[in-house]
Amino acid sequence: MSGSSNGFHRRKVRIPEGVDLHARPAGLLVRAAAEQGTPITLHANGRDADATSILQVLALGATGGSEVELEASGENASAALDAIASLIEALS
Numbered sequence: 674m675s676g677s678s679n680g681f682h683r684r685k686v687r688i689p690e691g692v693d694l695h696a697r698p699a700g701l702l703v704r705a706a707a708e709q710g711t712p713i714t715l716h717a718n719g720r721d722a723d724a725t726s727i728l729q730v731l732a733l734g735a736t737g738g739s740e741v742e743l744e745a746s747g748e749n750a751s752a753a754l755d756a757i758a759s760l761i762e763a764l765s
Contacts, residue, residue, distance in 0.1 A: 683754075693737055702757060705725070706724035712745060715741055717740070717741045717742070
């Protein structure tokens with residue numbers, strides 16, 4: 674699911690079953706988010722995290738099968754969300 678309102682783009686993505694956002698997958702996500710050139714926020718389990726902060730991403734406690742909402746704004750927001758959503762869906 675994706676959408677845009679007030680200049681913010683949002684997309685929901687499900688973490689693959691059996692994959693938790695622990696150190697290795699979170700590290701991959703943080704590095705990819707840092708390369709996007711636009712701020713990205715993750716929302717899961719009632720918490721928010723700056724996608725470029727490993728500690729914040731780990732603190733989400735997101736586990737396999739759970740849904741994460743991605744949010745970004747700016748010129749590259751849609752492409753950035755595409756990249757991060759693809760990375761999350763491909764985690765193993």
